[in-house]
Amino acid sequence: MTPVATPFFFYLLAALTIGGGLLVITGRNAVHSALALIVTLLAVAGLYLMLYAPFVAGVQIIVYAGGIMVLFLFVIMLVHIDRSSRERRFNRMWPVGLAASCALLALFVFAFAKGKALFPDRLLTLPESSNTQQIATLLYGEAGKMGSYTFTFEIASLLLLVAIIGAVIMTRRKV
């Protein structure tokens, strides 16, 4: 059985990811940036599927493309978009920022060129059908035993609670 994860799909999804990212950071209108970001997120979800991580892909689509992007679009709707879409897109220090980013890219290129031999040629094929179950075992534990990440999971819920309260307090008109 030939898997769906062919090189063609990888290059297609990689091109969608990079192209969407480029549109996000160059878009004049924030709504266009948000739509390009949705394309990027869905392409990354596709890459997760190719990496045999269907649960993470589902979380990516539901939480990122479904939840966070709706939040972004709500904020874009609440604020005046016309004014900022008519102004300069980049700040005064954009050559410095671009130079710093290019230096980071050079660092990545250097590190990957040096360490390319460390990566194995063949990728493992993870069991896809039990992926969610295994993640649940790691998160919640099994048979009355705490999993590796149960405590972290609770901390994450606390973080979300704090974020909810913080967002509500931030957006209240009178604190």
Place this chain on the structure above:
Amino acid sequence: MFPITTFHYLVVAAALFVLGVIGVLTRRNLVVVLMSLELILNAVNLNLVAFSRMWGNLHGQVFAIFITVAAAAEAAVGLGILIAFFRNKETMNADEIDLLKMVERRQHSALSQLGYILLALSEAASWFDAQIIDGALNGVSWITRAVATLSKWCDKWIIDGLGVNAPATIARLISYPIRLFECGLMQWYALVMVAALVGTACYLLEVMRWFWLTTAALAIGTIAYMLLMRRVLAKASSK
């Protein structure tokens, strides 16, 4: 085509990461800056999942889920801060977040400096007008009013009081006893004239002692006479 390895995923993730960094560093719109942050977090997630497949365990995927949770929290709080900022400054630009800066952000042009100098001068002139000119005016008017009040008191109590009303009051007070002698009887006037004649004679003869005696006798007699006449007249009118 050579097979896709972890390295390819890492290159894609690195490109996405650098794109996100460029967006964070160069964009002005804060919403787009937050979207670039999401790009960076996605690149990290992609790395984690790729390594998860490379090592054949699921810890990387669990990490990716936790990073998604953190990204959701960051987006919620970041956008909340953004809304609060927009409510304060009516802008979405990252380089206009300077509420905590105490120094002026822009260099002033020569024209705006002149404008500030004129503003300061007009402020000083306004202060001078309000505090000095109006103050002097108010002081002068207060002094004038005080002097006028004093003058009014002087006029009322000194000029009118001592100069006019006091002699009039004295005259009126004196007039009451004098009025007793104005009874309208011819005999009384004749008697006074006789007393005056006697007095004159006494004066001329230099016997003033007799004059006083005569006058006292005349006064007593007159008063007795008047009382008598009053009773007689009262009886006559009552009949």
